């Protein structure tokens with residue numbers, strides 16, 4: 745679950761004119777179509793990579809659907825995000841080999857070092873923590889992917905040092 749801020753961030757699509765115009769175009773093109781809520785949310789997710797709470801409020805007003813319905817859709821489908829993705833994506837492999845060889849401990853340590861839970865982005869927007877399935881490097885379990893780098897035999901005590909390379 746993402747952490748959802750009630751504060752409007754300066755780069756939120758509802759306050760950046762160019763992004764807002766894009767949101768409006770998506771809303772206008774789809775508001776009268778069947779399943780408009782799902783369509784609009786999917787297109788906005790594709791366009792911006794997330795649907796923030798201020799965006800949800802705006803969609804709710806525009807489509808005249810309750811905010812609770814929008815929130816329900818976003819939390820039901822795991823493909824939606826409510827916070828932006830960080831500059832670096834940290835994916836901990838949770839395939840069988842990685843799971844049995846320490847994946848959960850690696851996640852615990854990453855959560856502790858980054859101060860976020862799986863699915864969340866750090867406040868400085870530097871890292872998003874997630875889990876992934878087998879990346880095909882089982883012999884090096886436990887494996888963490890940071891962006892496109894596959895890092896094997898990860899030890900919890902090395903994690904802080906490892907993250908320092910990704911500014």
Ligand code: FES
Nearest residue numbers: 837839842878881
């Ligand atoms: S299970 Fe993690 S790389 Fe295969």
